[in-house]
Every structure is written in structure tokens, then in C-alpha cells.
Amino acid sequence: xxxxxxxxxxxxxxxxxxxxxxxxxxxxxxxxxxxxxxxxxxxxxxxxxxxxxxxxxxxxxxxxxxxxxxxxxxxxxxxxxxxxxxxxxxxxxxxxxxxxxxxxxxxxxxxxxxxxxxxxxxxxxxxxxxxxxxxxxxxxxxxxxxxxxxxxxxxxxxxxxxxxxxxxxxxxxxxxxxxxxxxxxxxxxxxxxxxxxxxxxxxxxxxxxxxxxxxxxxxxxxxxxxxxxxxxxxx
Amino acid sequence: xxxxxxxxxxxxxxxxxxxxxxxxxxxxxxxxxxxxxxxxxxxxxxxxxxxxxxxxxxxxxxxxxxxxxxxxxxxxxxxxxxxxxxxxxxxxxxxxxxxxxxxxxxxxxxxxxxxxxxxxxxxxxxxxxxxxxxxxxxxxxxxxxxxxxxxxxxxxxxxxxxxxxxxxxxxxxxxxxxxxxxxxxxxxxxxxxxxxxxxxxxxxxxxxxxxxxxxxxxxxxxxxxxxxxxxxxxx
Numbered sequence: 001x002x003x004x005x006x007x008x009x010x011x012x013x014x015x016x017x018x019x020x021x022x023x024x025x026x027x028x029x030x031x032x033x034x035x036x037x038x039x040x041x042x043x044x045x046x047x048x049x050x051x052x053x054x055x056x057x058x059x060x061x062x063x064x065x066x067x068x069x070x071x072x073x074x075x076x077x078x079x080x081x082x083x084x085x086x087x088x089x090x091x092x093x094x095x096x097x098x099x100x101x102x103x104x105x106x107x108x109x110x111x112x113x114x115x116x117x118x119x120x121x122x123x124x125x126x127x128x129x130x131x132x133x134x135x136x137x138x139x140x141x142x143x144x145x146x147x148x149x150x151x152x153x154x155x156x157x158x159x160x161x162x163x164x165x166x167x168x169x170x171x172x173x174x175x176x177x178x179x180x181x182x183x184x185x186x187x188x189x190x191x192x193x194x195x196x197x198x199x200x201x202x203x204x205x206x207x208x209x210x211x212x213x214x215x216x217x218x219x220x221x222x223x224x225x226x227x228x229x230x231x232x233x234x235x
Numbered sequence: 236x237x238x239x240x241x242x243x244x245x246x247x248x249x250x251x252x253x254x255x256x257x258x259x260x261x262x263x264x265x266x267x268x269x270x271x272x273x274x275x276x277x278x279x280x281x282x283x284x285x286x287x288x289x290x291x292x293x294x295x296x297x298x299x300x301x302x303x304x305x306x307x308x309x310x311x312x313x314x315x316x317x318x319x320x321x322x323x324x325x326x327x328x329x330x331x332x333x334x335x336x337x338x339x340x341x342x343x344x345x346x347x348x349x350x351x352x353x354x355x356x357x358x359x360x361x362x363x364x365x366x367x368x369x370x371x372x373x374x375x376x377x378x379x380x381x382x383x384x385x386x387x388x389x390x391x392x393x394x395x396x397x398x399x400x401x402x403x404x405x406x407x408x409x410x411x412x413x414x415x416x417x418x419x420x421x422x423x424x425x426x427x428x429x430x431x432x433x434x435x436x437x438x439x440x441x442x443x444x445x446x447x448x449x450x451x452x453x454x455x456x457x458x459x460x461x462x463x464x465x466x467x468x469x470x
Contacts, residue, residue: 146381150410154458166468175385191470201470211468222461223389227406229460230453232398233446235426235436 001182002033002050002143003173006109007165008121008133010158012194013111016169017048018143018177020184023102034188035060039071040198043114045079046190050143051106051126058090059083059106076120077132080110084128091126109140112192119194147179148172162191162200170205170215187212236417237268237285237378238408241344243356243368244400245393247429248346251404252283253378253412255419258337269423270295274306275433278349280314281425285378286341286361293325294318294341311355312367315345319363326361344375347427354429382414383407397426397435405440405450422447 004017015034022028031053038044047063049056063070063086073079087106094104105126113119121133123140133140138158141149151171160168166189176183185207191200205212239252250269257263266288273279282298284291298305298321308314322341329339340361348354356368358375368375373393376384386406395403401424411418420442426435440447 146414147385149414150382150385151458151462153413154455155462161467163467163469166470167465168462170468171462171465178388179381179384203470211466215465218465219461220389222464223386223458225464226454226457226461227386227390227403229457230402230406230450231446232396233401233405234398235401235438 001180003145003148003176003183004033004048004050004109004142005139005148005152005169005172006046006048006111006121007139007156007169008111008119008158009160009162009165011162012196012200013046013113013119013121013192014162014165014169015046015048015109015111015190016173017188018173018183019186019188020182021053022182025181028182028184030184030186032188034190036190036199036202037063037067037071038199042197043071043112044192044197044199045076045110045112046192047083048109048142049106050108052102052104055087055090055104055106056108058093059086059108062086062089074114075117076110076112076114076122079112079114080122080124080130083108083110084124084130087124087126088128107142109142113194113197115197119192144176144180144183148176151175162193166191167215170212171219174216174219236415238380238383238411238418239268239283239285239344239377240374240383240387240404240407241281241283241346241356242374242391242400242404243346243354243393244395244397246397247431247435248281248348248354248356248427249397249400249404250281250283250344250346250425251408252423253408253418254421254423255417256288257417260416263417263419265419265421267423269425271425271434271437272298272302272306273434277432278306278347279427279432279434280311280345280347281427282318283344283377284341285343287337287339290322290325290339290341291343293328294321294343297321297324309349310352311345311347311349311357314347314349315357315359315365318343318345319359319365322359322361323363342377344377348429348432350432354427379411379415379418383411386410397428401426402450405447406454409451409454
């Protein structure tokens, strides 16, 4: 499985994704599921994938082969459409494949900014169609989204600083890592400051990362204190 | 869907379950999914169900029809086996049914105490076989278990008071209610004090329950404070 999140913030966009892939519990490996394309001063585009790794990699490779065309598109809507068409093409490539136990499907989070537009964030379905985030739903999750959702629901605030938003993502990822073995470290982080038109911080967070350890250990204690602060039930 | 939890505590057993059933988003209803059988001074047995409502109700009805036999069993292991056999019988009843979109499967949490034994807690699979809780895994969840799991993982402690354990369950249920519409209030609570051999507190918690409201509102604030107490990321 996978866990990936894209957050639309007042100040820009933040993305995080795990790197574990598995074909059964006894066959795991580490693959990046985050791709970034940037032309400084003009556009930054980030793509996260979840689902079939071959499909996700093929989509990324085809976009790289057509980078000239992709990086000339004039809106993020057109970029989402381009990726949607590429997904359909990859699925068609495998339409006559022998059927194993798995599925070829993959879903994507796409975010970024192209000069002339605001930053935009999309969720692209395995069918290639897509939805855009709105103030009502300003973030998207892909893959194993359930364990990490309650903290996003409670603590996300579009006005947050990037520093707090990265903390929020690490708490959400830590809750997921603790419950689903098919989501695994290291994590990939990518930030994009709105209207900067250049890649923000790109960082790989591994199991020895001091800040990750601070959050992972600190969150357990903080949760226990939060829990203790509420009144006990009186039967 | 459903969300149900059985906790084995040092002091006894606690069960909570929601009451929503649905056949599509446009067809919801409220049905209890918790059944208790008790002979004061001798045994208390609690059964939670998740999955196909007709299967769960049929299992409950057959046990009621065979109550003499069921309430004469000499161990919780035998009670789990009895329920497992009943599940298999119900599934067989429907083996030749026309196939619609749904599944007849249901899973169960069984807990209680029969004189001569400690309190025991079981998870019964849709196939009718079952596992018993151990100190390593002292609680079971059925149905929509993911949203409410992180707080159980972090805050459960077998030595907790019942008052704290009910608080823990309400936090876990509230996280689930906020994310999955097919889990709904009211909630059913049943406690069993170890070696009491009588039913403990049985309570239905609805959306106006003052304690539920205190937890639901207070938890959002407590989580935000917990989150704020951790250091922000320094990019």
C-alpha cells in the first residue's frame, strides 16, 4: 500500500508520501512515489502516486518522455488532463495482459502552480478523471488514508505555517505507520511556497531523523496528556 | 458498516458498539448490534456483531431459541464454539440464495465470564473459527476499525479504570463517527466487572448525551493543544 497527502495551504502546497511498496508481506521494497517537475520562475508541478507501482512508474516515465509538451501546458487543469490521458493510455497498454491476482489501477495527487494561476491541487482517479480541492476540502489523501485522517480533520488549518503543517503531516503519517505495515519509512517531503515558482524544500525523512523521532515519541505522550485532560465517565 | 470494540481490562470487560445499519447511503436504520445473556451469580455473556444484519440477527435468534443449551456451557471457549457453529449454520441456510450485490458474512466479538473461569474475550471470524485475546492484544475491533485505532494503540492500558476506559472508547468512536457516515449514534455500552457474575452498566448513548458531547467537543480542543505542544518543524 501507500500513504500520500497533498495539503493546500494559504501559503502554498505541501506534499508527503511514504516509500514502501509491497507484493505480499514477504516482498517489500522502497520506491519513491513523489515526482517533481520545475522550471524556475515559471512552474512547479508535483505528482504523488498510490496503487500499482508499474502503472505509476509508467505514467511518470511517459510524462518524462513528453516533458516538452507537458511543461508547455498553460494551466494546472491542462496538466491534470494530460496526466489523466496518460493514465488511460497505460491502463490500455495492459488491457490484454494475463490476469493475475492484482489490479493495474493507481490514483494520483497532483499539485503545483503555473505562472498566471494560483497554486492548485487535484486528485486524479484511476479512471483518469479528476477533482480539484476547494476551501471545503483543501487536502487530498491517497492510499491508506483512514488511520491518519482523524488528526487532519481536527488540526488542519489553511492558515498554518509550513512548519506546523509538516508537523501535522508527520503526526498523520506516524499514526498510519503504527497501524499498517505496508506503509513505511522513509518519507518524502516537498513544499512549495505560493508564487515562488521554484521548488521548495525537498527532504527525505528516515527512521533516524531527529525531528521525526521527536514527533513520533512526543505525540504518544501528548495524546496521553490530552486524553487525561478530559473528564472521566461517571457511570 | 459498524464499529464495535471489546476491551479486556484488569478489572473486567467493556463493550461498545454503534447502531447504524445501511443498505446504501440512502437507506439507513438503527439496530442494536449488542446482545447480552446473563444468569446472575453464574455467567454473563456479551456478543457484538458487524457485517450482514440478517446473519447477525439470525445468529442471535438461534442462540435465543437454544438458550437452555447455550447457558449450560461450561466455558467461554465452548460458548465461542457454539456461536461459531451457529454462524456456519446460518451461512449454510443462505448457500442456495440468489446472489445479489452483498455478502452474507458477519464477524463477532464475544466476551464474558462463566463461573470457574477468568473473564475471556474472543474474536469470531465469519467462517466460525475464532481467536482469544491475550495480554499482547487485549482488545478486538470489528467493522470500521481504522479511524478509531490510533487512540486505542496510544492510550489503552489494561490497568485503566472503567471510567477512563469508557472515555477511551468514546474518543475512538467519535473519531470514527466523524469520518464514516455508515457508523452512527446512538452507541451501546456494556460493562462487566470481573468476578461479579452480574451485568454491569448497560447504557445507550445518544447524540444529546452530555458526557458524549463533552468528549466530542473537548477532544477536538485537547488534540489541538497536544498538537501545539510539539515543536514545529525547522526546514
